[in-house]
Amino acid sequence: MRAIVTNGLTREFNGLTAVDHVDLQIEKGELFGLLGPNGAGKTTLIHMLCTILPPTEGTAKVAGFGIGKKPDSVRASIGIVFQDPSLDNRLTGKENLDFHGRVYGMSKTLREKRIDEVLKLVGLEDRANALVQTYSSGMRRRLEIARSFMHHPKIMFLDEPTLGLDPQTRRKIWEHIQMLNKQEKITILLTTHYMDEADYLCDRVGIIDHGRIIVLDKPKKLKDQLEGDIVSLEVPQPKKYADVFRERKYVKEVKIVGDYLYLTVTGGEKAVPKLIDIVARHGGKVRSVGCRSPTLEDVFIRYTGRGIREEEGGIKEQMRAHMRAHMR
Amino acid sequence: MSAQAIYVLWLRDMKWFLRAKARIISTIVMPFLWLAILGMGLGAVTQIPGVGNYIDFLAPGIVAMAILFNATMSGVSVLWDKQFGFMKEILVAPVSRISIMLGKTFGGTTTSIIQGVMLLLVAGLIGAKMPGPAGFLLALLFMIVLAIGFVGLGLAIASRIEDPVAFPLVINFLIMPLFFLSGAIFPISMAPEWLRSISYINPVTYGVDGLRGVIIGVSEFPIWLDLGILAIFSLAMVLLGAYLFKKMSA
Known part of the structure; x- marks a missing residue:
């Protein structure tokens, strides 16, 4: 049962x-x-x-x-x-x-x-x-x-x-x-x-x-469904490199947030030196590198297209929280 | 129904009551002021035909007042429980709503009776006429029936309201007229016709009249009639409270 x-x-x-x-x-x-x-x-x-x-x-x-x-x-x-x-x-x-x-x-x-x-x-x-x-x-x-x-x-x-x-x-x-x-x-x-x-x-x-x-x-x-690791590269003008990365077979996905490039790659740790090389060959300089395994957050983003965010509770709960804070 | 659940809800009300010393005193002070100031102020110039001293006439009315307000106001505990989330703990327990409602009813009734008795003794101290042992027990019976009815009413209202701040306002709006029109502070037999007719459909009238009958031996209606009407009203209120309580959500 x-x-x-x-x-x-x-x-x-x-x-x-x-x-x-x-x-x-x-x-x-x-x-x-x-x-x-x-x-x-x-x-x-x-x-x-x-x-x-x-x-x-x-x-x-x-x-x-x-x-x-x-x-x-x-x-x-x-x-x-x-x-x-x-x-x-x-x-x-x-x-x-x-x-x-x-x-x-x-x-x-x-x-x-x-x-x-x-x-x-x-x-x-x-x-x-x-x-x-x-x-x-x-x-x-x-x-x-x-x-x-x-x-x-x-x-x-x-x-x-x-x-x-x-x-x-x-x-x-x-x-x-x-x-x-x-x-x-x-x-x-x-x-x-x-x-x-x-x-x-x-x-x-x-x-x-x-x-x-x-x-x-x-x-x-x-x-594991995401089939890869998340590599982040901090570079000036990240847009310049996005298309180059997209051409690589081991890069599944490219996202740009501010000065950062977020790449989903297979075999992340081995790919990092290659990625830095590519940036250098195009005259850029990598300021910082991060490589991590995917988290459930990434899974969530994949299925919903957005991150889990904090939202305000309902009006009723807000009122209750307010009362709790002030009435006792 | 679960006796254990009824008991523990009652027990919780008792613990609250004993821990809130300021509340006990403040709920006694208001009716005491009514009794002392009205009783002595008006008593100096007023004699009630068939009774004599005004304070003798007034004391049972004020005892009824204390019961009335405390009993109805006890429903506010439901709102606080909702507000602070404890109601969810109660509602998710494997006990029936009726047990919960009864536990709250007995809790509110007990605290109201304690205050009613305290007030009666205080009235005696400042010179109001006191009943003998039999009269005292009958007075206790009237207090209990009156309290049960108004705790039921308070719980019924509480299960329909969300805001604990609005609750006392609603209760005052409802209870004040019932109190004034009950013959607690003046004899309704001498009031104008329209006022008298309203008093006759007011359940509090029979509680006040019955209490006066058993405490000082003077009443407008036979005591059994007072008790009968009051008991029917109280039963109706408990049923109404139980019905609305059943439909309440946390």
Whole structure:
């Protein structure tokens, strides 16, 4: 049995299609990443799968239960870390976990044992009895992660788990996610717009844009599709050399951005000296050279024709963020 | 329905209530000022026929006022939960909406009762007539039924509103007239005809009248009638709240 299956799952908001006929199969035990820019439909998809938003069209099964027919069974099988904060700041960390344990029907002894366990796992045992108000954003995120798996869910949804966190905290959260997947054997569906996050963590990645999954595979396979490395050359008047490069067989693609030439080439490291030679023969001088393997960002650009960009959130979320900042 | 879920939502309201000491005091101070200033100011020049001292007449009305405002205002917690995202944690839990709604209802009711009782005792301290033990228990019953009805109303309104700043304005707009037209501060039997007819369709009238009946032994209607009408109103409000709550999104 698969952990998550969707069939033509669709959600519209006032004529705008946020999620557009998505067919997805996620295997048990998989760490699956949905990668896409903000506004691509990732959160809407997750909200439908965790039964707090009804789909306009299509069906989905989570842990074997239909999201429309057995929402309570779905809810009992899943754990969620929402994109936006969902803690009660006026309770302590421990109280937040206790609340969670109770609404998920855990007994007192089990609750107490589990609260200690998960707090230790995310390294918050020292701050357990402090009000969440006094936590940093990284600590709040860790508490939310601890909370989301304390009732032993089979499947977890993590919606942008490291959004807005510093690199060190991101690393730590990545470790927790891997631990949950490998040690606790939890199937994880993660959304992110950080390429490196999807690349580093996920067994498979689905790239989503405008509500559709445009390509889905293992990160390595996606990158291999590009068949080459990305070489950047900093030269004055880069346009002069573009056509010359295009004639070479090993150069797949040429792009000019400012003083830089971006070339997709097979066997990048070996090609670099040749490319510098060509520039020298045409009387130019290379100021700097870069050579890197393709990233998921390059894959995204290839399929959508543009980079993943930061976008403003919805007006509702902006208002909420504003309220959060000013009201407490 | 889950007793555990109802209990933990109630428990959370209690923790908030006990931690927000400033809130407890401020919600007591307003009705206290009404009681002290109106009661003593008007009391010096007013005698209510059949009752006597104005402050004896006023005290049950002010207790009802405290319950009314606190109960309805407790719905704001739903808006804060939505605003701060905690509502998503609640709604995604494997418990029914009705359990959530009931937990919130009991939470709001309990905090309202605590304030109502505190106010009644304060009224006694400044010289208002106090009930005996039986009267006190009956007063408690009236407070509970009144509170449940208005917490239900508050939750119903809260599930239709997004903005926590707008909520108190809406509530004041609604509750102020209900309070003034309830016979809490003047006897409706002596009011002009038009005013009296409006008071008769106001559910708060029966809460105030019932409380007055059990606290000082003077009431316009039979106490069982007061309680009956109030109970029907409260049940209707809880059902309305539950219905709207079910349709709410995070």
